[in-house]
Amino acid sequence: MRLKGKVAIVTGGGGGIGYAICKAFASEGAKVVVSDIDPGKCEEHATVLRDAGHEATAVAADVSCESSADRLVAATLSAYGSVDILVNNAGARIIKGLMEHSVADWEKMIAINLTGPFLCARAAIPHMVAKRSGNIINVGSIASFAGRPNRVAYVAAKSGVLGLTRAMAADLAGRNVRVNTIAPGMIASPFNKSFAESPETGEAWAGENLIGRWGQPEDIAGAAVYLASDDSSFVTGSEIKIEGGWLAARSRAGEIPIWPD
Numbered sequence: 001m002r003l004k005g006k007v008a009i010v011t012g013g014g015g016g017i018g019y020a021i022c023k024a025f026a027s028e029g030a031k032v033v034v035s036d037i038d039p040g041k042c043e044e045h046a047t048v049l050r051d052a053g054h055e056a057t058a059v060a061a062d063v064s065c066e067s068s069a070d071r072l073v074a075a076t077l078s079a080y081g082s083v084d085i086l087v088n089n090a091g092a093r094i095i096k097g098l099m100e101h102s103v104a105d106w107e108k109m110i111a112i113n114l115t116g117p118f119l120c121a122r123a124a125i126p127h128m129v130a131k132r133s134g135n136i137i138n139v140g141s142i143a144s145f146a147g148r149p150n151r152v153a154y155v156a157a158k159s160g161v162l163g164l165t166r167a168m169a170a171d172l173a174g175r176n177v178r179v180n181t182i183a184p185g186m187i188a189s190p191f192n193k194s195f196a197e198s199p200e201t202g203e204a205w206a207g208e209n210l211i212g213r214w215g216q217p218e219d220i221a222g223a224a225v226y227l228a229s230d231d232s233s234f235v236t237g238s239e240i241k242i243e244g245g246w247l248a249a250r251s252r253a254g255e256i257p258i259w260p261d
């Protein structure tokens with residue numbers, strides 16, 4: 001068990017990737033705080049984990065709100081007396097044209113996807129530093145590395161997650177608190193359900209990466225366990241891309257690898 005006795009907060013734990021991370025952490029012996037803005041979804045997931053014999057608590061929180069992020073960490077400390085791992089996974093995306101983005105859209109995307117990880121980390125860091133042990137994982141995206149049309153605010157926020165990770169890792173130098181980013185590609189979670197199931201985009205988007213399928217939330221959970229555990233004790237300020245090679249190579253239309261029959 002690689003996370004035995006560790007206390008982990010997972011934001012967005014009511015969603016696809018967050019829940020997969022909660023399950024993987026619990027299986028590795030962590031006590032898991034399943035957090036989400038949706039109280040019903042995080043309670044449901046915490047209940048399933050408890051019914052399976054794991055230690056888990058639901059704490060509803062809006063990561064974009066300073067007092068809510070502070071309350072999330074306070075509730076974790078009162079439930080389990082520590083916060084060892086924070087996964088800043090909560091996220092949301094607005095898809096509309098550049099000129100259709102209102103200031104409110106822009107601010108919402110930055111608040112949830114970039115300010116949220118900062119607020120949750122800032123609430124947890126004093127406890128991690130006092131303990132001289134901690135681990136923060138920020139969930140970015142392929143949009144942290146590549147522009148995509150109709151997602152201007154989301155792409156800007158997710159790009160910022162890389163800088164936030166690096167800057168926090170630098171600020172935490174020498175304190176045994178590591179900070180890293182996981183950058184998922186196309187994952188068939190509720191976030192992308194409509195695209196994964198659509199006849200127009202389901203197969204076509206799967207074919208865009210080098211593995212040739214949609215990723216599953218479990219594909220992300222394994223990397224989260226690695227980054228949260230001592231297996232990655234020399235890794236900080238870094239990022240792991242889990243996107244089937246989507247960022248590694250592009251084909252032109254009709255250009256397929258030539259192989260003997």
Ligand SMILES: NC(=O)c1ccc[n+]([C@@H]2O[C@H](COP(=O)([O-])OP(=O)(O)OC[C@H]3O[C@@H](n4cnc5c(N)ncnc54)[C@H](O)[C@@H]3O)[C@@H](O)[C@H]2O)c1
Nearest residue numbers: 012014015016017037062063090091141186187189190191
């Ligand atoms: N699914 C993908 O293809 C994909 C690709 C790249 C990056 N990501 C990132 O992965 C993370 C998880 O996404 P997912 O695929 O599991 O999506 P999801 O929609 O299944 O889950 C996201 C969760 O975040 C919660 N949330 C939204 N706003 C919140 C807020 N203000 N405070 C707290 N919780 C909030 C939602 O209620 C939801 O349960 C997100 O950061 C997303 O941007 C996903």
